[in-house]
Amino acid sequence: MAGFWGRRKREQEELNTQDADLARRAQQALVAADERIRLTTDELAFADAELGPGPTNELREALASVRTHLQEAFHLHQLNHDEIPDTPEELRTRNARIVQLCEWAEDLLDDRTEALAAPIERARRAPEIIAKVRADAARLRLRLPDARSTVDRLAIRYSSHALSQIEANPAEAEQLLGFAEHSAGVAERRREAGQREQANMALEASTESVRRAETLIDAVETFEVEALRAESTLAAIVEDSRGDLVVALKEPHSPAVQTAIEELQAALAALPAAGVNTDPFEQLSRLREANAGLDAAIAAARDRAARPIPPLEHVCHAIDDADRQLAVSRDVIAGHRGWIGADARTRFAEAERVRLDLDRYLGSSAAAVTAIDEDHREQAFAMARRAAFLASEALQLAQRDIDAARPQPDQWGGPGYGQQGYGQPGWGGGRRGGGSDVMGGILGGLVIGSILDGIFD
Incomplete structure (x- = not known):
């Protein structure tokens, strides 16, 4: 008994320690959350001054929600210290x-203030960013003549269709640079007028316009390099394709291979002089597409040559054999329904x-069965053989169940049910022998059928 009460005392002391620690955490969290609200209120005022009310709306809504929920936390803390006695469970729950509530409040305010950190930093650096936009625009304008001359030089070598993706790039880049310089001026004037939200929008537009203009100018130079690389690769693929055609003409000419050869020949013939x-x-x-198509067709033809397609008569024979074995299994199971177990029934259901x-x-x-094309014969043959195999298994399992269900010799006190021999006197004299002959004939037929299948394979 002393050990029991000692353990209970230790458990109670541990629980009291945990409750005291939780109460201390609750007080600290309440103070921290309240201070965080005050700090975030100051940050919101600063963000409004830098960004305007629009971008800071989510932080404002989060702050209002946190204030509402923190009132609940203060109320719970008040209930813990009023004159009404509380149970340990009530104190623990509160x-x-x-x-x-306090952890949720701090997490929400962290999320909202972090989202504003980058825009606020950009707003603080607005004069520096405006100066950089103007410097970048001036630098990119110096690249425009080279970009135009590159497009003119490429037009001599490549078709208008090929150049359609970059021929307008210099003109578009020039327009974007003009818009960037204009937006930078708007941002500067709106900022001086105290219209911070509009100033920040104009600043973002100017930086994005400069970025897009540089991308367009870079694309002109990249196109020239990539076009030369494409020409080099094209020459190598032309040589490779001609070699593939020589090999393909020596391969077995299935319809798919012949079609692929013709498509590759057409692609080579379409190359300009x-x-x-x-x-x-x-x-x-x-x-590339035509070359890959020929490779795939040749691979399929070689794979088919390695796995001969079953003749149509073999497929039809396999289907007929499956139907015969299903019919035999169906009759045996239907004629001995009370004796057939789950295994035989499951095999038969799967065969069906x-x-x-x-x-x-x-x-x-x-008509569909007697006109199976070559692409479907192998699968049809495999499915028919699978159905026949499952039906055969079902028949063997059914025979096992029938044999197990028949009375044994010691059940009748004589030589056994049907063991006198066919036609001998006794209960069920020739019944067992006759049943075994019938089942033996069925199984023998299946064995003969499987041998014939092997001959026809």
């Missing part, structure tokens, strides 16, 4: 709720499902 303006990117894409899937795969009409 303190846990106070901690939860020397001195004609071209689109190397379009030609490269077309030739596979056979039904085969009908869906081929189409249920007899």
Whole structure:
């Protein structure tokens, strides 16, 4: 007993320590959250001055929500210290709720103030950013003549279709630079007038315009390099494609291979003569696609050659064999319903499902079965063999269940049910022998059928 009460005392002391720690955490969290509200209120005023009321609206709403919920936390803390006695469970529940509310408040304010950190920093650096926008615009304007001359030089070598993605870039870049310089001036004037929100919007527009203008000018130079690379790659693929055609003409000519050969020949014939303006990117894409199509067709033809397609008569024979074995299994299971267990029924149900899937795969009409094309024969043959195998298993399991269900010799006190021999006197004299002969004939037929399947494979 002394050990029991000692353990209870220790457990109670640990619980009291945990409750005291939770109460201390609740008080500290309440003070920290209240201070955070005051600090964030000052930050909101500063953000309004830098950004205007629009961008700071989410922080303002978050601050109002936090104030509302913190009133609940203060009320719970007040209940913990009023004149009404509280149970330890009540104090524990209130303190846990106070901690939860205060942590939520600080997390929400952290999220909202962090979202404003970058815009505030940009607003503080507005004069520096405006100066950089103007310097970048002046630097990019110096690159415009080179960009125009590059487009003119490329127009001599490449088609208008190829140049359509970059020929207007110098003009668009010049317009964007003009807009950037104008927006920088607007940002400067709005900032001096105290219209911070409008000033920041204009500042963002000017920086984005400079970025887009530089991207357009860079694209002109990149195009020239990529076009030369495409021409070099195109020459290598042309040589490779001609070699592939030589190999393909020696391969077995399936319809798919022949079609792929013709498509690659057409792609090679469509290549323009020397001195004609071209689109190397379009030609490269077309030739690559045709070359890959020929490789895939040859691989499929080789794979098919390695796995001979079953003749149509073998497929039809396999389907007929599956139907015969299903019919035999169905009759045996239906004739001994009280004796057949779950295993045999499951195999038979799976065999029927596979056979039904085969009908869906081929189409249920007899014409579909007798006109299976080469692309579907292998799958149909495999499904038919699978259905026949499952039906055979079902029949063997059914025979096992039938044998197990028949009475044993010691149940009848004589030589056994049906063991006198066919036609001998006794209960059920020739019944067992006759049943075994019938089942033996069925199984023998299945064995003969499987041998014939092996001959026809």
